[in-house]
Amino acid sequence: MQKIFITGGAGFIGSHLAEAYIRQGCTVTALDDLSTGREENVAPLAASGRFKLVKGSVLDQKIVDELMRDCDVSYHLAAAVGVYTIVEKPLNSLMTNLKGTEAVLAAADKYQKKILIASTSEVYGKSNKFPFGETDDTIMGATDKSRWSYAYAKAIDEFMALAYHQEKKLPVIVVRFFNTVGPRQTGRYGMVIPNFVRQALLNEDITIFGDGHQSRCFIYVGDVVDAVQRLVETPQALGQVINVGNNNLEISIEDLAKKIIELTGSKSKLAYIPYEKAYPLGFEDMERRVPDLFKIKKLIGFQPKVQLEEILQ
Numbered sequence: 401m402q403k404i405f406i407t408g409g410a411g412f413i414g415s416h417l418a419e420a421y422i423r424q425g426c427t428v429t430a431l432d433d434l435s436t437g438r439e440e441n442v443a444p445l446a447a448s449g450r451f452k453l454v455k456g457s458v459l460d461q462k463i464v465d466e467l468m469r470d471c472d473v474s475y476h477l478a479a480a481v482g483v484y485t486i487v488e489k490p491l492n493s494l495m496t497n498l499k500g501t502e503a504v505l506a507a508a509d510k511y512q513k514k515i516l517i518a519s520t521s522e523v524y525g526k527s528n529k530f531p532f533g534e535t536d537d538t539i540m541g542a543t544d545k546s547r548w549s550y551a552y553a554k555a556i557d558e559f560m561a562l563a564y565h566q567e568k569k570l571p572v573i574v575v576r577f578f579n580t581v582g583p584r585q586t587g588r589y590g591m592v593i594p595n596f597v598r599q600a601l602l603n604e605d606i607t608i609f610g611d612g613h614q615s616r617c618f619i620y621v622g623d624v625v626d627a628v629q630r631l632v633e634t635p636q637a638l639g640q641v642i643n644v645g646n647n648n649l650e651i652s653i654e655d656l657a658k659k660i661i662e663l664t665g666s667k668s669k670l671a672y673i674p675y676e677k678a679y680p681l682g683f684e685d686m687e688r689r690v691p692d693l694f695k696i697k698k699l700i701g702f703q704p705k706v707q708l709e710e711i712l713q
């Protein structure tokens with residue numbers, strides 16, 4: 401059975417990926433500094449006898465080398481994430497996301513291991529063209545004053561990965577995740593669904609930034625795990641940048657809040673906060689964020705399965 405190495409493996413997506421591989425009989429090692437990840441996310445996996453959490457940083461080349469050497473397939477999910485983190489600490493965001501990816505790619509190259517790198521829909525910047533396709537312009541050609549430290553670092557990470565593939569034939573895949581949701585996602589970093597659900601359960605006002613007409617397409621974390629596991633087994637995916645998202649579940653933030661109130665039977669009211677008062681945003685957010693899924697459908701016939709109501713439940 402395969403040995404899997406996941407950086408950021410105690411995080412939200414990483415812990416679900418680890419869980420899937422353990423269920424399938426594989427051995428998993430997670431490297432995580434627990435900055436946003438949590439030990440509890442992966443604690444139940446220890447009982448399998450095939451899971452190990454290494455508490456350390458992806459910036460530590462020695463540890464990364466050691467863990468990479470001992471695996472068959474690797475996933476690089478560790479990153480400084482969350483609106484507050486990346487707006488308040490752009491330097492930390494840049495360093496972790498650039499140097500971490502550099503360390504992981506160098507190790508994968510050293511031991512010729514297959515690697516999947518997590519990028520983000522944020523690289524599309526504030527484009528007004530929908531849906532976002534992989535060959536569209538990215539933030540590198542635009543001026544965006546919002547989550548630039550995160551978006552720019554991820555965009556450079558993508559180029560670094562592609563350079564390793566082109567120059568050194570490294571078997572690398574880059575995926576651009578769109579808004580991923582599910583259990584273990586915390587609301588601490590500005591994630592809308594955990595925040596709204598918490599406010600609804602406490603019968604507090606549900607705080608909507610702007611007029612609430614901005615929309616998002618949510619994808620269930622289990623669908624994301626399914627996609628990446630299949631992509632790493634697909635030779636045609638190597639050297640590619642691939643959107644992973646769901647274009648069927650687009651919903652406005654206002655309707656999302658109403659749906660959560662309905663599902664929880666909450667007494668919460670909607671409270672609209674103008675963008676200029678919405679810390680740490682302070683500016684208008686993207687109107688829509690819709691993935692073009694043509695490429696992933698062609699590669700693996702991908703079709704997300706879980707519907708929004710099920711995700712919210």
Ligand code: NAD
Nearest residue numbers: 408411412413432433434435436437457458478479577580
């Ligand atoms: P997360 O915060 O739960 O996971 C990131 C993990 O990386 C955390 O466990 C954190 O502790 C760890 N980490 C951070 N810095 C580290 C370091 N220096 N060394 C070791 N570990 C470190 O967030 P997530 O949502 O699971 O995100 C996983 C990946 O997917 C990230 O690369 C993120 O940028 C990307 N992504 C996620 C989404 C989403 O909607 N969740 C969307 C786009 C991209």
